[in-house]
Amino acid sequence: MQVEFIEPFVRATFTVLSQVVSASPERGQLTLRDGNTFTTQELSTLLGVSGDIEGVALYGMSQVTALKIASQMLDQDVKEIDELASSALSELANIITGNATTHLETAGFQCDITPPSLINGSGIQVTTLCPALLVPVSSQFGKIDINVALRKTRKAA
């Protein structure tokens, strides 16, 4: 896992959050997860990445943050993560990750992404291909942890 791989995701998160939910995000400290395993927060959205680099991008947040973001996206008071709220949060992750792959192309890496998945429930153990890098991004909606565990494939080496 190289630090350069997470930067496109942080950049994309900043632009997408400000455009989609009018957030003013602030960046927290970059850390490297200890080992290939970590446990999820209350709600996570994740997408697979394949191509010149492969692995996963996982966006973790609290239930409160998820409800606030979904409320803003749907322009209504969302009280539970139903089908529509879940689809809004998944699509937000899709847009962030899609924008990140555009930045990755500029950095010389061609990749594609999978449709998003959503995990509603905390303490799920996630095992990744390599230790994940973590950058927390805070805004008026609360904190989103961007977890990116990506490695170069032989194709790109």
Added chain:
Amino acid sequence: MSAKILTVDDALYMRKMLCSILDGVGYQTCEAPDGEAGVAAYEAEKPDLVLMDITMPGLDGIGAPKAIIEKDPSAKVVICSALGQQQMVLEAVKAGACEYVVKPFEPEKVLEIVQRLLSAAA
């Protein structure tokens, strides 16, 4: 009669948003949640234009336009995707898409493209 626009996107949120933008200015709308359903809906609904996502389960937004245009060479497909790589835009154009919008988008941008393509056809 107003033009009919088919929205193909796996995200319920995005289908609702696009349909409400289009509905708001008087277009007829219909929707499909993936590429296969999109191809079927194209045949059943005979829309004047398609808004097509790329990242979808099953047949994606590169395969679906190919299938649609194979049956109707005059089909107008506008890609609406989170992916902005030049390589993906190229693939979409090769698949027959006539415009490419990167998410997130301004509603006005989508409307401008839709109106321009439909008036060109009229």
